[in-house]
Amino acid sequence: MVSYFGDYADLCFEAFGDRVKHWITFSDPRAHAQAWHSYNSTWRSKQRGLVGISLNCDWGEPVDINSRKDIEAAERYLQFCLGWFANPIYAGDYPQVMKDRIGKKSAEQGLDMSRLPVFSLQEKGYIKGTSDFLGLGHFTTRYITERNYPSRQGPSYQNDRDLVELVDPNWPDLGSKWLYSVPWGFRRLLHFAQTQYGNPPIYVTENGASQILHCTQLCDEWRIQYLKGYINEMLKEPLLSHMQMVTEIVVPTVCTLCVLISAVLLMLLVRSQS
Template sequence: MANYFSDYANLCFEAFGDRVKHWITFSDPRAHAQAWHSYNSTWRSEQRGLVGISLNCDWGEPMDIRSPKDIEAAERYLQFCLGWFANPIYAGDYPQVMKDRIGKKSAEQGLDMSRLPVFSLQEKSYIKGTSDFLGLGHFTTRYITERNYPSRQGPSYQNDRDLVELVDPNWPDLGSTWLRSVPWGFRRLLHFAQTQYGNPPIYVTENGASQKLHCTQLCDEWRIQYLKGYINEMLKEPLLSHMQMVTEIVVPTVCTLCILISAVLLMLLLQTQS
């Protein structure tokens, strides 16, 4: 299937590459790396476009920020969601917590090897770095806590994570059973992606609210509020990045200049007195 998809991608690059400069291989991931390499080796020098991938993930907030187990569970939630596909692209392998958890579960289930595939060194090298930008879809947030009771499920994604997802009943209900409006979770997810994957260019590729009521006319105030809240939180993240840059670069530079100026003034004062 990866070869078939690469053939299809190359056909698209050839037919539309003179006009299309931003390509997203998948809104849900599969044979991404091969398509990226095809563009990089054959089309990039002429067409000068960018190829990325779009991954969807909700934010996981620790239920109790003072509980190390809840903090670990929330991190696990994000790694099993976003890290599952982003980590191989940016770090060359699955997240360590996925390898550890699924390996342990597989052994408990009597399997000789982990249900999570193992990348060869060649595959790691081939996959790592295959994204010119990160497309990010996001809709809502969950409180995450450690699961402290045995799962009745057999081998599954849910069982491997060992966590419980909760919602705050005060979060606005937008009609769909899974969707609550939690704008602050969006900014935290953006910050997580920036710091986790080396500050890649991020395009928000999917976000919004589903239909809440059946209307014959415009009646989507809830959607306006949802989008306003999420856009405002998104706009805060570049500000935080600039503030970090000020802290890490500008402040040390100013301090160094102040020390140099003080030293020059002291030398001039000593020369004047002598």
């Protein structure tokens, strides 16, 4: 299937590349890297476009921010969701917590090897760096805590994570049973992606709310509030980058200039007195 998708991607690049300058290979990915390499080696110099991927993830917030176990469980939630696919692209391998957890669970199930595939060195090098931007889909948030009871499930994604997802009953309940409006979680997810993957360009590729009830006329004030809340949180996030830039570049520069000016003034003072 990887080679078939590569053929399809090449056909699209050839047919539409003179007009399309931003490509998203997958939402819920599998054969992404080959398509990126094909564009990079054959089409990029002619078409000057960008190729990225779209990954969907909700935010996981620790139930108790002072609990090490809850903080680690929330980290697992994010790594098993966003990190599963983003980490190989930006770091060359699956998140370490996935390798550790699934390897341990596989051994407990009597398997000779982990259920999580192992990348060869060649595969790691081939996959790493294959994204010109990160597409990010996001809809809602969950509170996360460590699971402190045995799972009744057999081998599964849910069982491997060893965590419990909770919701706040005060969160606005939207049309779908899983969807709650939690705008602040969006900002935290954007910040996580920025810091985790080296501050890549991020395009928000999915966001929105389903319909609460059937209406015979326009009645989507709740959707307006949802989108307004999430967009406002998204607009706050670039401020963090600017603040980081001020901290890392402007402040040291100003301090250096202050030292130099002080030195010059001191020299002038010494000369005037002598």
